[in-house]
Amino acid sequence: MQVDCERIRQLLDPYLDQELTAEEISAVEQHLATCRRCAFESTQMLRLKEIIGRWKGPSPSSDLHEKVMGKVREDMRRSGTPLERYYRRVALAVTGGALTVLGLGILVFYVGFGTGGTATPDLGIGEAVAMAPAMPLETIARLEDLSGEGVQAIRPDGTITKLTPPASLKPDDILEVPEDATATVRVAGGRLIVGALAWQGKVPKKPPRGLTRMRFASPDAAYSLKRGTVRIIASGEGLGAIRIDTSAGIAYVPWEKRHNEHTRAVIYVGEGSVAIGVVAGEAGLLKGSVEERENLPIRKDELLEIELKESRAEGQAK
Amino acid sequence: MKKKEADNPEDKAPFEARKDEELVALVARGDEGAFAVLLSRYQKGLLTFCYGFMRDRQRAEDMAQETFLRMFRNAHRYKPVARFSTWIYRIAANLCINELKKLKLRYTVSIDQPMSMDPESTKVVEKMAADTRQPLTEAEEMELQGLLEEAIRHLPEDQRSTLIMVEYHHMPYRDIAKILGITVSAVKMRIKRARENLRYMLRFLEHE
Numbered sequence: 001m002q003v004d005c006e007r008i009r010q011l012l013d014p015y016l017d018q019e020l021t022a023e024e025i026s027a028v029e030q031h032l033a034t035c036r037r038c039a040f041e042s043t044q045m046l047r048l049k050e051i052i053g054r055w056k057g058p059s060p061s062s063d064l065h066e067k068v069m070g071k072v073r074e075d076m077r078r079s080g081t082p083l084e085r086y087y088r089r090v091a092l093a094v095t096g097g098a099l100t101v102l103g104l105g106i107l108v109f110y111v112g113f114g115t116g117g118t119a120t121p122d123l124g125i126g127e128a129v130a131m132a133p134a135m136p137l138e139t140i141a142r143l144e145d146l147s148g149e150g151v152q153a154i155r156p157d158g159t160i161t162k163l164t165p166p167a168s169l170k171p172d173d174i175l176e177v178p179e180d181a182t183a184t185v186r187v188a189g190g191r192l193i194v195g196a197l198a199w200q201g202k203v204p205k206k207p208p209r210g211l212t213r214m215r216f217a218s219p220d221a222a223y224s225l226k227r228g229t230v231r232i233i234a235s236g237e238g239l240g241a242i243r244i245d246t247s248a249g250i251a252y253v254p255w256e257k258r259h260n261e262h263t264r265a266v267i268y269v270g271e272g273s274v275a276i277g278v279v280a281g282e283a284g285l286l287k288g289s290v291e292e293r294e295n296l297p298i299r300k301d302e303l304l305e306i307e308l309k310e311s312r313a314e315g316q317a318k
Numbered sequence: 319m320k321k322k323e324a325d326n327p328e329d330k331a332p333f334e335a336r337k338d339e340e341l342v343a344l345v346a347r348g349d350e351g352a353f354a355v356l357l358s359r360y361q362k363g364l365l366t367f368c369y370g371f372m373r374d375r376q377r378a379e380d381m382a383q384e385t386f387l388r389m390f391r392n393a394h395r396y397k398p399v400a401r402f403s404t405w406i407y408r409i410a411a412n413l414c415i416n417e418l419k420k421l422k423l424r425y426t427v428s429i430d431q432p433m434s435m436d437p438e439s440t441k442v443v444e445k446m447a448a449d450t451r452q453p454l455t456e457a458e459e460m461e462l463q464g465l466l467e468e469a470i471r472h473l474p475e476d477q478r479s480t481l482i483m484v485e486y487h488h489m490p491y492r493d494i495a496k497i498l499g500i501t502v503s504a505v506k507m508r509i510k511r512a513r514e515n516l517r518y519m520l521r522f523l524e525h526e
Contacts, residue, residue, distance in 0.1 A: 010506075013506060014491070019490065044517075045513065048516065048520075051462075051466070051520070052481070052513075054466070055463065055470065055486065056463060057366035057369065057482075058365055058366060058378060059365075060362055060365050064382070065354075065357060065358065065361060067383060068361070068383050068386045069353075069354060071386075071387050072386070072387065075390065075391065080348070081346065081347055082345070082346045082390065082395075083346050083347055083394045084348070085391075
């Protein structure tokens, strides 16, 4: 391998940093042995590298160690160990406890697919939780942050990405929402599973009492959700409605042939501000923007947008 | 939180001898001793790493603290597919980059505006340039550190952060590329430019 002076200029830095292949090293050294100018340049660069290498960097303050330990201890005191925190999110979803998205500042998304035509097993919430980790994650949830506060996704490999809308989440992403921020989640296709809660809960036979119905306004409307009391019920025209499991999470009714554009969506907020996802039947979720202002209709493959906010009901209640 | 009392230094030995990946698994279970060891191992390196982005010692320390906290909170999510060091430095890089965007502190320096150099202070560089093995007096060492600090601070952020990863952390180019989310070619270009700029700033222009 022959290299000229021009090529040496490109190879010199990686040569000094030991980033070249054996063949490249040999070629460089052969050239340096015969080219005085490049050899001089190489010596200069090596000396520069050695001088730079003496830089010691900033010294940590004497209390840095204690400061960090203090923060971690405080974090532990408030929320437990990392593993306890993770398992507790699952448990809260199961028991219907206060999985407060904004309060915790963390929303965990697992996104799964609808089974597309095949019958969906009728599971209770408990069973769904057990199944969730094994569910195939094939769909990307889109995130739209209307707050401008800054939402970040933490990937399993530790990468932290600030999401600017419209952004996409990947399976296993952890979505971190600042307190008081508003995040709008748009789900395209499949199911949105919150935490370990899969939306394959059983369909209650009748609506529970004392719940509030709310109609969706336009996708940009800011609905605040009252703790544990808001339920939006679709009312189809004699068609199958997507119901909600009242204990904690969200259930869905498999899309049936009789469903059509008149079928509405049902979204339920459990105890506390449980993160909401869109539920639809096997035929898929909604896509595209929703323009109707009332009684949101769901069509096959249509996209439904849900907004999460502080826990104070503002929507129209029936 | 489980505490590992360390009245006797020998009690620390088991953690000190363990690999990062083992310690992270313990941290996920709330082991304070394991976390303290990782903190000790990485605090200087992380501080310097963050300094490469933030250019300000206090801000760099804030970022380093935040990185450790994130590492702790996400310890259960770490999978030893990548080295722990790559993982934690990636967390730090993303935190710093996001913070810089927020602060809109993208420092750039034009090569046409070299940093001011006291003619006297270049002597230590000249001395080093003549023979890098020469021992320096304490005063000369302090001068050198000050000069290097100043020169490195004057680099554009992308060059500075990349250069520090190479020269201070001795990271391979491919690891740097992974951490910063850029190509290896981009790493090479940044290094080349950083060294050219430093050479100019340190008046390292010895002619044949």
